[in-house]
Amino acid sequence: MAPPRQINIAVIGAGGVGSCFLSQLAWLAKNQKSTRLSLCYIATIDGALYSQDYADINIETALPTLEAKGYALPSVAETIEYLAGAPHKVILVDNTSSGAIAEAYPEFLRRGVSIITPNKKAFSGSYELWQDIFSAAQSGGSMVYHESSVGAGMPVISTLKELVQTGDEVTRIEGVFSGTMSFLFNQFSPTTGQAGKWSETVKKAKELGYTEPDPRDDLNGLDVARKLTILGRLAGLPIESPASFPVQSLIPEELNNCATRFEFLSRLHEFDDRMENKKYLAKKAGKVLRYVGSIEMGTRNVKVGMEMFDPTHAIAALKGSDNIISFYTKRYGEMPLTIRGAGAGGDVTAMGVTGDLLKILCQMS
Amino acid sequence: MAPPRQINIAVIGAGGVGSCFLSQLAWLAKNQKSTRLSLCYIATIDGALYSQDYADINIETALPTLEAKGYALPSVAETIEYLAGAPHKVILVDNTSSGAIAEAYPEFLRRGVSIITPNKKAFSGSYELWQDIFSAAQSGGSMVYHESSVGAGMPVISTLKELVQTGDEVTRIEGVFSGTMSFLFNQFSPTTGQAGKWSETVKKAKELGYTEPDPRDDLNGLDVARKLTILGRLAGLPIESPASFPVQSLIPEELNNCATRFEFLSRLHEFDDRMENKKYLAKKAGKVLRYVGSIEMGTRNVKVGMEMFDPTHAIAALKGSDNIISFYTKRYGEMPLTIRGAGAGGDVTAMGVTGDLLKILCQMS
Numbered sequence: 079m080a081p082p083r084q085i086n087i088a089v090i091g092a093g094g095v096g097s098c099f100l101s102q103l104a105w106l107a108k109n110q111k112s113t114r115l116s117l118c119y120i121a122t123i124d125g126a127l128y129s130q131d132y133a134d135i136n137i138e139t140a141l142p143t144l145e146a147k148g149y150a151l152p153s154v155a156e157t158i159e160y161l162a163g164a165p166h167k168v169i170l171v172d173n174t175s176s177g178a179i180a181e182a183y184p185e186f187l188r189r190g191v192s193i194i195t196p197n198k199k200a201f202s203g204s205y206e207l208w209q210d211i212f213s214a215a216q217s218g219g220s221m222v223y224h225e226s227s228v229g230a231g232m233p234v235i236s237t238l239k240e241l242v243q244t245g246d247e248v249t250r251i252e253g254v255f256s257g258t259m260s261f262l263f264n265q266f267s268p269t270t271g272q273a274g275k276w277s278e279t280v281k282k283a284k285e286l287g288y289t290e291p292d293p294r295d296d297l298n299g300l301d302v303a304r305k306l307t308i309l310g311r312l313a314g315l316p317i318e319s320p321a322s323f324p325v326q327s328l329i330p331e332e333l334n335n336c337a338t339r340f341e342f343l344s345r346l347h348e349f350d351d352r353m354e355n356k357k358y359l360a361k362k363a364g365k366v367l368r369y370v371g372s373i374e375m376g377t378r379n380v381k382v383g384m385e386m387f388d389p390t391h392a393i394a395a396l397k398g399s400d401n402i403i404s405f406y407t408k409r410y411g412e413m414p415l416t417i418r419g420a421g422a423g424g425d426v427t428a429m430g431v432t433g434d435l436l437k438i439l440c441q442m443s
Numbered sequence: 444m445a446p447p448r449q450i451n452i453a454v455i456g457a458g459g460v461g462s463c464f465l466s467q468l469a470w471l472a473k474n475q476k477s478t479r480l481s482l483c484y485i486a487t488i489d490g491a492l493y494s495q496d497y498a499d500i501n502i503e504t505a506l507p508t509l510e511a512k513g514y515a516l517p518s519v520a521e522t523i524e525y526l527a528g529a530p531h532k533v534i535l536v537d538n539t540s541s542g543a544i545a546e547a548y549p550e551f552l553r554r555g556v557s558i559i560t561p562n563k564k565a566f567s568g569s570y571e572l573w574q575d576i577f578s579a580a581q582s583g584g585s586m587v588y589h590e591s592s593v594g595a596g597m598p599v600i601s602t603l604k605e606l607v608q609t610g611d612e613v614t615r616i617e618g619v620f621s622g623t624m625s626f627l628f629n630q631f632s633p634t635t636g637q638a639g640k641w642s643e644t645v646k647k648a649k650e651l652g653y654t655e656p657d658p659r660d661d662l663n664g665l666d667v668a669r670k671l672t673i674l675g676r677l678a679g680l681p682i683e684s685p686a687s688f689p690v691q692s693l694i695p696e697e698l699n700n701c702a703t704r705f706e707f708l709s710r711l712h713e714f715d716d717r718m719e720n721k722k723y724l725a726k727k728a729g730k731v732l733r734y735v736g737s738i739e740m741g742t743r744n745v746k747v748g749m750e751m752f753d754p755t756h757a758i759a760a761l762k763g764s765d766n767i768i769s770f771y772t773k774r775y776g777e778m779p780l781t782i783r784g785a786g787a788g789g790d791v792t793a794m795g796v797t798g799d800l801l802k803i804l805c806q807m808s
Contacts, residue, residue: 109610233601233602240598240794243801244798269755409794410784413763413765415596415597416781418780418781418783419780423774425774429606429609433608
């Protein structure tokens with residue numbers, strides 16, 4: 079039997095998703111028979127661990143070693159040079175949300191380094207960067223996968239790609255794309271029973287860890303807008319940026335200039351009446367409020383914001399912090415293909431990354 | 444630029460799924476830049492079209508040509524010899540539900556012919572055949588994909604495989620796996636409003652084309668049992684056959700020996716009280732009836748039959764003839780990863796086949 083081929087893996091980022099990915103990579107490296115997965119580079123914001131002879135780094139002790147020794151962090155340009163010179167094919171796993179690394183994807187790809195990432199930045203930045211990424215992959219013979227950039231580990235991007243690549247016609251995409259927004263509206267506007275005030279709901283979500291450290295990063299809708307940008311582009315719309323379609327921010331205009339999140343949170347209750355009124359109008363119509371994103375392919379209408387739903391609608395019936403994404407297509411007809419489940423969390427997001435790694439390994443000869 | 448590589452495609456079956464697949468293949472052959480997809484063999488129950496020099500068959504005129512000329516159908520053994528001798532890599536697409544062809548998969552695979560199929564027979568037959576199929580693929584350097592054998596074009600099998608291959612632990616699989624059963628119970632036991640008698644519901648489903656020509660082929664539960672067998676095995680249970688776990692048949696024992704489907708349908712109303720009583724018991728508990736399959740991985744408990752669900756449960760809220768499949772896993776925690784949509788129909792089933800074709804093309808060097 080031939081010895082197993084070897085693939086070099088480079089990992090950037092060891093936060094919530096990154097540390098879960100490292101556990102999954104360690105498991106995979108042990109359980110992959112046909113490929114030797116060799117970690118040759120690992121970097122966090124504090125430094126990087128790698129050697130000029132691309133020697134194997136022990137996956138399980140990589141982080142503690144890096145933390146203990148405090149190695150210097152090379153520049154992005156140096157990282158590209160290093161990885162492009164590796165003796166085997168290289169896959170870079172970017173588990174950060176860094177814009178600077180995202181900007182460098184085309185250069186990595188052009189130099190033959192494949193990329194896997196949950197980082198939304200590159201795919202929801204300018205349309206020029208989007209085009210540059212995919213043409214760089216083509217010219218570099220490299221691959222780029224980003225399943226976890228929408229819906230974490232759920233098969234959202236792979237499903238949309240397959241619909242398009244098999245010749246189906248996507249007519250509409252609709253869903254709840256943010257675990258935070260899901261939790262907030264499932265609590266604030268439940269299908270049955272009573273609910274608290276909006277500002278209290280936001281504070282509760284923050285206490286339970288369902289929001290970003292600064293809840294305004296969820297409430298501004300940008301995260302959802304980025305995901306819609308990615309799905310719209312994959313479906314064939316040349317969306318210029320997440321700023322090129324209407325996105326409803328849930329930050330009251332009067333609080334746009336709060337200096338700190340603490341000031342924001344302490345003043346949010348002043349505007350509870352507005353949200354209460356919206357919920358009242360929905361209730362009067364026998365409906366509930368949800369924060370959704372939608373793409374109408376025919377009219378090229380993309381939008382993000384609050385909408386009213388019948389309580390029996392799958393979007394209204396969502397629970398916890400689940401995401402739901404529905405693809406309406408010509409083949410599926412009136413009833414969409416729907417995927418529902420956790421759209422955030424370290425382990426499930428890392429699973430999307432690991433799944434992408436398996437897809438690339440299958441294709442690497 | 445190098446000329447595109449060529450792959451030989453062989454297709455068996457041109458019924459509801461097969462004819463839709465041929466349309467999708469024609470579209471794909473035109474839109475695939477990197478691979479020339481060359482149809483070298485097409486067969487229906489009436490005959491086969493192929494030539495000893497493996498010349499391209501025009502995909503769009505293949506069926507009418509075959510029908511007009513009435514070529515003889517070679518034996519399965521002859522087909523294997525023919526395809527194993529092709530000048531390029533070969534993918535056999537089996538769009539039949541034939542048991543005989545399913546039995547021959549190991550031989551095709553051992554001879555290097557890859558297989559794609561919506562045919563459940565091979566994967567839900569004996570566990571020995573299941574093992575033989577996958578070891579034959581390994582020894583023959585061939586691939587076998589069968590996404591459409593469960594949930595038609597929905598990403599059910601690929602998702603389950605990815606959960607397992609990335610190291611997640613599946614704890615429970617549950618769902619409505621039959622479009623017919625979905626329609627019957629959504630009508631007979633709705634979450635709101637009144638409903639007709641069971642026998643009337645069955646007749647209505649038959650008239651609308653939601654059942655097999657003989658509704659007993661749906662009501663016996665075997666189709667669901669086959670799908671459960673496939674998912675259970677993929678999740679790691681060595682299920683011996685669809686007969687090795689409890690499957691509730693909805694054919695009253697007294698009608699087991701009806702000579703014809705007409706006799707069966709004309710007598711079904713005699714047993715309406717039984718189903719009415721089951722629905723009454725569910726209603727008294729504030730629930731609805733659904734026909735589901737479930738797999739408990741821990742206890743290895745697999746079962747298929749009627750169960751009661753709270754009206755707010757996603758399984759109760761199903762509409763039309765949609766399928767729903769939920770994966771409970773260690774990583775996803777209490778809330779499952781759920782996929783919902785059309786689980787039958789020519790175009791969506793063929794799309795699963797075409798999607799598998801794309802997956803194999805990606806991996807063929």
